[in-house]
Amino acid sequence: MDTQEGACLPKLSRVAVCGGTHGNELSGVYLIKELMKRRREADDEEQPILVLSNPRAAQQCLRYIEVDLNRCFSHDALNAPLSDSAPYEVIRSREINAVLGPKGSADSVDFICDLHNTTANMGLCFISCSDSDWISLHIFKHLQLCIPDIPMRYLHFDLSHDEAYSLDSVGKHGFAMEVGPQPHGVVRSNVYTTMKTALELVLHWIRLFNCGTVFEGGPVDVFTLVKHVDYPRDCSTHDIVAAIHPLLQDKDFCLLNPGDPVFQTFSGETITYNGSESLYPFFINECAYYEKGIAFSLSRKSRVNVPSLRANRDQSR
Amino acid sequence: MSSYNNNSVRLNAATKVAVFGGTHGNEMSGVTLVNLWMKNSNEIQRKGVETKPFITNPKAVEKCTRYVDTDLNRAFTAENLSAPGGESLPYEVWRAQEINNMFGPKGSPEAYDVIFDLHNTTSNMGCTLILESSKDHFNLQMMNYIKKALAPASCLVLLNEHPLLKYSTSRSVAKHPVGLEVGPQPQGVLRSNIFDSMRVIIKHALDFIELFNEDVEFPPCTVEVFRVLERVDYPRDANGNIIAMVHPNLQDCDWEPLNPGDPMFQTFDGKTIHYQGPGTVYPTFINEAAYYEKQQAFVTTKRETLVASAVKKS
Numbered sequence: 001m002d003t004q005e006g007a008c009l010p011k012l013s014r015v016a017v018c019g020g021t022h023g024n025e026l027s028g029v030y031l032i033k034e035l036m037k038r039r040r041e042a043d044d045e046e047q048p049i050l051v052l053s054n055p056r057a058a059q060q061c062l063r064y065i066e067v068d069l070n071r072c073f074s075h076d077a078l079n080a081p082l083s084d085s086a087p088y089e090v091i092r093s094r095e096i097n098a099v100l101g102p103k104g105s106a107d108s109v110d111f112i113c114d115l116h117n118t119t120a121n122m123g124l125c126f127i128s129c130s131d132s133d134w135i136s137l138h139i140f141k142h143l144q145l146c147i148p149d150i151p152m153r154y155l156h157f158d159l160s161h162d163e164a165y166s167l168d169s170v171g172k173h174g175f176a177m178e179v180g181p182q183p184h185g186v187v188r189s190n191v192y193t194t195m196k197t198a199l200e201l202v203l204h205w206i207r208l209f210n211c212g213t214v215f216e217g218g219p220v221d222v223f224t225l226v227k228h229v230d231y232p233r234d235c236s237t238h239d240i241v242a243a244i245h246p247l248l249q250d251k252d253f254c255l256l257n258p259g260d261p262v263f264q265t266f267s268g269e270t271i272t273y274n275g276s277e278s279l280y281p282f283f284i285n286e287c288a289y290y291e292k293g294i295a296f297s298l299s300r301k302s303r304v305n306v307p308s309l310r311a312n313r314d315q316s317r
Numbered sequence: 318m319s320s321y322n323n324n325s326v327r328l329n330a331a332t333k334v335a336v337f338g339g340t341h342g343n344e345m346s347g348v349t350l351v352n353l354w355m356k357n358s359n360e361i362q363r364k365g366v367e368t369k370p371f372i373t374n375p376k377a378v379e380k381c382t383r384y385v386d387t388d389l390n391r392a393f394t395a396e397n398l399s400a401p402g403g404e405s406l407p408y409e410v411w412r413a414q415e416i417n418n419m420f421g422p423k424g425s426p427e428a429y430d431v432i433f434d435l436h437n438t439t440s441n442m443g444c445t446l447i448l449e450s451s452k453d454h455f456n457l458q459m460m461n462y463i464k465k466a467l468a469p470a471s472c473l474v475l476l477n478e479h480p481l482l483k484y485s486t487s488r489s490v491a492k493h494p495v496g497l498e499v500g501p502q503p504q505g506v507l508r509s510n511i512f513d514s515m516r517v518i519i520k521h522a523l524d525f526i527e528l529f530n531e532d533v534e535f536p537p538c539t540v541e542v543f544r545v546l547e548r549v550d551y552p553r554d555a556n557g558n559i560i561a562m563v564h565p566n567l568q569d570c571d572w573e574p575l576n577p578g579d580p581m582f583q584t585f586d587g588k589t590i591h592y593q594g595p596g597t598v599y600p601t602f603i604n605e606a607a608y609y610e611k612q613q614a615f616v617t618t619k620r621e622t623l624v625a626s627a628v629k630k631s
Binding site: 244 | 506512606
C-alpha cells in the first residue's frame with residue numbers, strides 16, 4: 001500500500017538464499033556450503049533458509065543434469081502434470097516450490113536471493129522480473145551506497161510474475177544476484193568475496209527493514225531487456241561462424257551504437273550492429289548461452305523513481 | 318656455410334605434421350581452428366609438408382565437455398595403447414588407440430614428425446608452449462623461432478619432464494610433440510583475442526618447419542624454460558572438500574615469483590594461508606577449472622636456460 005509519504009510493505013519474515021541453481025557457478029555453490037557449515041556450528045534462529053538448489057549438478061560441477069533448473073519456475077511449468085519420466089530438474093523444481101512456495105500463494109517465502117555467476121564481464125547485477133519491486137530496488141540502492149566501488153546494475157526482464165521462469169520468482173520478492181566474470185567450474189576469490197559481501201548487505205538491509213527503518217526514496221537506473229542477439233551461424237550446420245568482436249568483448253553495459261563492431265568472422269571480417277537504437281549490451285559471451293542462441297543481450301536504460309519504503313507496522317496478513 | 322660440430326643435430330625433413338583440436342572438447346580455440354582448417358586447409362599448408370588438422374575427441378566436442386569417460390590427454394599410456402577390448406573400452410582409451418594407429422605408433426619410425434595440440438586454460442598463462450623433453454633440439458629451435466617471431470608479445474615455454482607429473486598426452490604419439498596452451502579463456506567460450514593468438518602461433522610454427530625443410534640451418538641458441546617442479550593442491554577438509562580459494566594476490570599471477578611467506582590461499586571465511594616452500598618458485602596453471610578434480614590449484618616451476626644445438630635437415 002502506498003501513502004503520500006512512500007510505500008509500506010509487510011515485513012520479510014521468511015527469507016531464502018539459494019546457491020548452486022547452476023552447479024558449475026561456484027561462488028554460489030561454495031558460499032551456500034559455507035553458510036550451511038556455519039549454521040551447523042552456531043545455532044542461530046534468525047537466519048535465512050539456505051538451499052543448495054541443484055545438488056546433483058553441483059556434485060558433478062555441471063550447469064544442469066538434464067534441463068536448466070532456472071527455467072523451470074513459471075506458473076505453467078510448476079503446475080503442469082508431472083510424468084514418470086520427468087527430468088531431474090523438473091522434479092527438483094517441484095521440491096523447491098514446495099519448500100519455498102507455492103509460487104503465487106500466501107505461503108511462499110517473502111524473499112529469495114538466488115546466487116549466480118557469469119563468464120560475462122557484468123560485475124554485480126540484480127536480475128528481476130519487476131521494475132517496481134520496491135524491496136529489491138531499495139536493496140540495490142543500499143548496496144550502491146555501501147559498496148560504491150563495485151560496479152553494479154539492476155537488470156529487468158519484463159515478465160509477469162506468473163511468466164517469470166527463474167527460481168527467485170518463487171518468493172513474493174526477490175532477484176538473482178549475478179556476479180562475473182568468472183569461468184564456470186572456477187571460484188575466483190575476488191568474485192566470491194564480492195558475492196559474500198553483497199549477500200551480507202542484502203540480509204543486513206532486510207534486518208533493518210524488519211526493524212522499522214524508513215528508507216529514503218530516490219532514482220535508480222534500471223536496464224530493461226529489449227532483445228537477444230545470436231551468433232552468425234552457418235545455414236546448414238548451424239555452427240557459429242564468428243566470435244564476439246574484440247571491441248565488444250568485456251564491454252557489458254557500454255553503450256552499443258548502430259554501426260559499432262559486434263562480431264569478427266573467422267576470416268577476420270567485422271560485422272557491425274545494425275539495429276536502429278543505441279542500447280546497452282550485457283551477457284556478452286556467456287558460455288551457457290551458446291546453446292540458447294544468445295551471443296549477447298541488449299537493454300534500454302531508464303530511471304525509476306523509487307518511493308521511500310518502510311515495513312508495515314501492523315503485521316496482520 | 319654450415320658448421321659441422323658436436324653441437325649440430327641432423328634430422329630428416331618434417332613431412333608429416335598434424336594439428337590436434339578438441340583433445341578437451343570444451344577448449345574452444347582449438348576446436349574452432351581445426352574445424353575451420355578441416356573445411357579449408359590452405360592456411361596451414363606449406364611446401365613439402367602435409368599438415369593434417371584433426372579433432373581428437375569428437376564426442377567431447379559434440380557435448381562441449383572436457384571428456385566423456387576419461388581425460389584423453391592422460392590416456393596415451395603404454396598400458397592403454399595395448400589394452401584389449403576395442404569399443405567396450407572407455408571411449409577415450411579406445412580413441413587413444415585409434416589416434417595411435419593413425420598418427421603413431423608412438424615410438425616408431427612411422428610416427429608423425431610433429432603434432433601440435435591446441436589447448437585453452439582458465440589460467441592467466443598467456444601464450445604458452447609445452448615441451449616434453451629438454452633434449453628435443455628440434456622443438457627447442459622451433460620454440461625459440463616462435464618466441465622471436467611473436468616478440469615483443471610474450472610466449473613462454475613450460476617444460477614438463479617431471480618423472481611423476483609428466484603425463485601421456487595425445488601429442489606424445491609424435492616424434493616431436495608440441496603443446497599450445499593459451500589463456501585465460503573460460504571453458505566453452507570462444508574469445509577472439511585468444512583465438513587469434515593461437516592462430517598466429519601455429520602460423521609461425523609451420524613457417525619454421527617450412528624453413529627447416531628448405532635446408533635452413535638454425536644455429537645454437539638458448540631457450541628460457543619454466544621447468545615443472547610440483548603440484549600444489551587446494552587445502553581440503555577431512556572429507557576432501559576444498560576449504561580455500563587461490564588468494565587474490567596469487568590469482569592471475571602466472572609466471573610471477575612466489576616467495577616463501579607470500580599469500581597463497583584464502584579460506585572461505587577470509588583467512589590467508591601463506592606459501593611455505595624453501596625458496597622462490599614460479600607458479601602456473603593457477604586456478605585451472607579442470608584441475609580441481611586432479612587435486613591441483615597450481616604447479617610450481619623453476620626458471621632454467623636450455624641450450625639448443627644447431628639443427629639442420631639431413
